[in-house]
Amino acid sequence: MGTRPGRSCPSEAWRVSDSYLNLLRAPGVARVMASQLVARFPTGMLALGILIHIETVFGSYGAAGVVLAAMSVGQALAGPVTSRMMGRFGARRVLVVTTVLCAGSMAVVALAPMQLWGFVVFALLTGLSSPPVQPAVRTIYPRLVDVGKLPRLFSLDASAQEIIWVAGPLVITVVSREISPVVGLLVCVAVTLAGGAWFITSKELGTVRIARSETRLGAVLLKPGVMLATVTGLLLIGAGAAVEVGVVARFGEGGLQAGVVLALAAVASLAGGLTLGHLPLTDWTLTRRLAVVAVGTFLAIYVSGVWWTGLAMVVFGFGIAPALAVMYTMVSDSTDFSESAEAYGWIGTGQLVGAAVGSAIAGFMIDANGPAGGFAVAAVVAALAVVAAALLRHARPKRTGADLLADAVSEG
Incomplete structure (x- = not known):
């Protein structure tokens, strides 16, 4: 990369930021x-x-875990389906309907006095109606920059998401x-409605036509790289969900300490992604x-207090974004655009x-064994992720950047 006019030998950091x-x-x-x-900020909240x-209403982390699991299952079922629906009905139409339904279901969970099964039903509806913002964004980005700049744009987007x-x-x-x-x-x-309205009304969304998928739903899972990323991603996020429940249980459902530790x-x-991503x-x-993630979860079992737990969470977090980056790269390298x-x-x-399984099991383990039970669940699940990645390591695709560029050109 050459120097800019009027500047001599800029540092690598300056060039990256520029x-x-x-x-x-x-x-x-x-x-x-x-x-x-x-629009996606509520996913962090x-x-x-x-x-x-739910823990406040029922006094049980097990009940809270069941409700969280219902929401996560709804999101899991909706993801591929609503993405395909945008190709059939149009992105704006699908996003408007899902945003309104999702916000309404959340409001019922917040305001309506119900039995546990009622909370489970509306949490499931909240998940099923989750707006497919990410698939829409991934379709818009290639229209905004040249194909050679897309990897950098996706990297910037992934880093910015840590704000959430x-x-x-x-x-x-x-x-x-x-x-x-x-x-x-x-x-x-409120944030779901406001952020959704801002994104839906952006003129860039109106210029994108998402093509209807012609392949059978789920066929792409047969590709080894996609399967490896799916399995390890399931286990990694399962461990993360168990950690989240364990942190909240350790410091109290309303304590500021829980938010600080998770932050x-x-x-x-974010630091791990920027440090190891290249x-x-x-x-x-x-x-x-x-x-690295597994080590952090094991440490969290045996420590206590905000700072020691926070240190364990720093170790845990340092491996998350780098691991996810590998998974997403494997998907990109395994599939045509x-x-x-x-x-x-x-x-x-x-x-x-x-997330559904991890939060549910952690909730019941916490009810039986205290906060350490949640971290123990996270540690076991993270260890399974390590084993799966080691056993399936040869499934990682070996495609080059030239291969991907050729795909981009051939597909228009």
């Missing part, structure tokens, strides 16, 4: 990125908000603690990064199934 700024200056990029981040609310996981837990815990869990969930409703994990994840990948890269949207949808579904 390239990201140039991306944001491209027409529509900053607006689309900001609006989709706001909702799980904790429901956990705090840093600020979201803090916002929901502060609101739930200082005001009430009900108000916390209503904040989620530390998110900051560490390194070349090998068959053992995913295994090593998942091992026409298949990638559905493939990413299935990766998301696997992760949500992991």
Whole structure:
């Protein structure tokens, strides 16, 4: 990369930051990125908000885990389906309907006095109606920048998403603690509607026509790289869900400490992604990064207090974004561009199934054994992820950047 006129030998850090700024200056990029981040911001708040609310109502983390599992199952079922529906009915129409239904279901969970089964039903509806913002964004981005700049744009987008996981837990815990869990969930409703409206009305969304998929639903899962990413993603996010429940149980459902500790994990994840993201990948890269996550979960079992738990969460978080980056790269390298949207949808579904199972099992283990039970569940699941990545390491595809560029050109 050459120097800019008037500047001699700029540092690598300056050149990287300048390239990201140039991306944001491209027409529509900053607006689309900001609006989709706001539209998705409740994803960093909702799980904790429901956990705090349901535990307050029923006095049971097991009950809260069941409700969270119902929402996650709904999201898992909806992901590939709503993405395909955008090709049939249009992105804006699908996003409007799902945004309104999702916000309405959240409001019922927050305000309606119900038995546990009622909360499960409306949490499931909340998950089923989750707006497919990510698939829509991935379709818009290639229209905003040249194909050669897409990897950098996706990297910038992935890094920016950590804002959701840093600020979201803090916002929901502060609101739930200082005001009430009900108000916390209503904040989620308001942000869902406001962010959804901003993204839906962006002119860039109106210029994109998402093509109807011609392949059989689920066929892409037969590709080894997609299957490896799905399995390890399920286990990684399952461990993360168990950690989240364990942190909230350790520091109290309304305590600010829980939000701080979870924010530390998110900051560490961002740091890990920026630190390790540029390194070349090998068959053992995913295994090593998942091992870092597993070490953090095991440490969390045996420590106590905000700072020691926070340190364990820093270790845990440092491996998350780098591990996810490997998974998403495997999906990209395993699929043609026409298949990638559905493939990413299935990766998301696997992760949500992991979140459902992890949070439910952790909830019951906490009721029986205290907060350490939640971290023990996380440690076992993370260890399984390490084993799976090691055993299936040869499924990692070996396609080159030239192969991917050729696909992009051939598909228009």
